[in-house]
Amino acid sequence: MRKTLTGLLGATLLATPAFAAPPKLVIAISVDQFSSDLFDEYRPAFTGGLARLSSGAAFRNGYQGHAASETCPGHSTILTGDRPARTGIIANNWVDQSQTRSDKGVYCAEDERVAGSSTSHYTVSPLHLRVPTLGERLKQVSPASRSVAVAGKDRAAVMMSGQRPDQRWYWDGKRYTTDLVGVRAPAVVAATNAAVAKLLAAPADPLEAPPLCVAKSKSVAIEGGGMPVGAGAFARAAGDARSFRASPQFDGATLALAAGLIQEMKLGKGEATDLIAIGASATDYVGHSYGTEGQEMCLNLLSLDRDLGDFFAVLDRQGLDYAVVLTADHGGNDVPERQQAAGIHDAARVDPALFPAQVGKAVAAELGLKGPVLIGDSPFGDIYLDRALAPADRKRALTAAVALYQAHPQVEAAFTHDQLRRAKLSTGSPDAWSMIERARSSFDDQRSGDLVVLLRRRVTPIADTKSYVATHGSPWDYDRRVPILFWRAGMPAVASEAAIETIAIAPTLAAWIGVPIERGAIDGSCLMSVPGVTCPAR
Structure with a gap:
């Protein structure tokens, strides 16, 4: 290419810029x-x-x-x-059960308000x-x-x-x-x-x-x-x-x-x-x-x-x-x-039993509930409770689902929505963040799941490899x-x-x-160690 x-x-002649100017x-x-x-x-x-x-x-x-x-x-x-x-x-896709369309998923760069848009055939937009x-x-x-x-x-x-x-x-x-x-x-x-x-x-x-x-x-x-x-x-x-x-x-x-x-x-x-x-x-x-x-x-x-x-x-x-x-x-x-x-013995493909549909079935059988109980397409990340469940049943289902996930040897952590909402955003060095700090950094009160599941190191969340064989998305x-x-x-x-x-x-x-950004308006800070950049006073 x-x-x-x-x-x-x-092509034109090469010119050397004046480094002092922007x-x-x-x-x-x-x-x-x-x-x-x-x-x-x-x-x-x-x-x-x-x-x-x-x-x-x-x-x-x-x-x-x-x-x-x-x-x-x-x-x-x-x-x-x-x-x-x-x-x-918070993700490439999340779930919004309040949507009137049958597809309750939301693609991060779509405008789901447009008639006919879906997570697979969407209308591209910066709406979100x-x-x-x-x-x-x-x-x-x-x-x-x-x-x-x-x-x-x-x-x-x-x-x-x-x-x-x-x-x-x-x-x-x-x-x-x-x-x-x-x-x-x-x-x-x-x-x-x-x-x-x-x-x-x-x-x-x-x-x-x-x-x-x-x-x-x-x-x-x-x-x-x-x-x-x-x-x-x-x-x-x-x-x-x-x-x-x-x-x-x-x-x-x-x-x-x-x-x-x-x-x-x-x-x-x-x-x-x-x-x-x-x-x-x-x-x-x-x-x-x-x-x-x-x-x-x-x-x-x-x-x-x-x-x-x-x-x-x-x-x-x-x-x-x-x-x-x-x-x-x-x-x-x-x-x-x-x-x-190569001798990396903890590398493995995910247990299909960790997909939300399977965990949801296990929870439903344990508690005598109907419906999918859990909604989501992936064995990690944001997982949602079925809003059709009665409030008391949702609470029971969440407790049971967290227990099932945490007991599985391929799961590092399972955090509830309330746990993440109460957690503080980290201000420390990103290489030293705890698991809940990492999860909190991509948590949104309106869009995130009822629980967030993090898999163990080197667990690949792909069981069916006919489309893709490797991926990312872990903490x-x-x-x-x-x-x-x-x-x-x-x-x-x-x-x-x-x-x-x-x-x-x-x-x-x-x-x-020379674009001003008001102090505290964003999460990031200017890097003073980049030559030629004069950072604003902190």
Whole structure:
């Protein structure tokens, strides 16, 4: 896809920005499921864009502090400066039993008020994001500034741009599209969609693996019906859009569109500072489809490094004065079968008996109740009591459900709604938070479940592997710890071991570009250790 990136775009002479002035373009990149474990593992092999970013202010111990380490909550923290407890984005999906539609689920980036919207066929919207993004704050103080988002997932684009960006584009499974009404589509959108359609119309040959990736190539059998993983090289049949999404070409296309939008809209060329948020989503789909430690992830990350290098080179040739921050919405865990072979004996797939339907049946049988009793699609996270139960029965059912979950050897903790509501938000270092502090950070009194279940370390909450083989979403550091990298031309290198949160990104960028944020208005604080940033007095 790098041909699309370079072929669509022209070139001008390289110019060196004046480091003392605020950057004219801020680029915020989220690499979905890019854990600090992966960053640490592959950092010596990076030679392109990720190597460049690593040479700036590099924080390898960044944290998405909350327990709900999923895409939507994670992206909601990056450019708001707020934890999910304040953004209201507690998960990718939650349950609202007051809805009149038969589907009681709510997708984080939908407007369920629109007729026909559902969690599977939804109307994309920032409705549920309760706080402003940096782009919104920027445009309030600088109306001439532009706020743009482009991503492989709608929820990434929505949560990083919020309300009323100038442009917002994301992949819908067939093409890059937008939810914005009355906004003229730049010509590069149609050009990128045409290039991707041509790419998908032809089969893809397997990628040539360098020695580093060959050393990781070993087929691993998967329990639960899934195909073996570990030795793939992204060969793809013509028309296979799902495999395209879980391949390095996907991020190449997203970066091509982002670079094209920057050029066509002349972002960073005006008097005011502009902002573009980019969601690189392929790493997440690769992690889900193949795990994090095989040849597939190796090929993907090395390709992302090259594509980011090409992306920055395009901007350099335009003479843009830009600053970059790169982080992730969450990390990920490898397939338990490969972990077990490597001697990680606590790695396991979840017991199907932990799914809410099964626990609900057990509670119903124990207490003589009717109905589903418990509502939810996952064996972890937010689980809801059936509102059709009488209040006394709901209380009995909650007590019984908590006892069943806590007695299971794969469960770390089960917290009730009342326990989390009474718990205080942590103000300490995110690497030292207790389990209830992690769960409290993604708790919302209106949207969270009647109980929140946290699984033990290395328990993968996927039993049926025919669709995905690995995932994230746990309160453990392999899902919470992510890199946070700041870079600008001329920035001296800073390598920090400090444990910081992603909520520090927005106030740091705001200070960099002169966007005031009232003290106490957000959860995060400006990072004084980023060169060139003058943080407001505390």
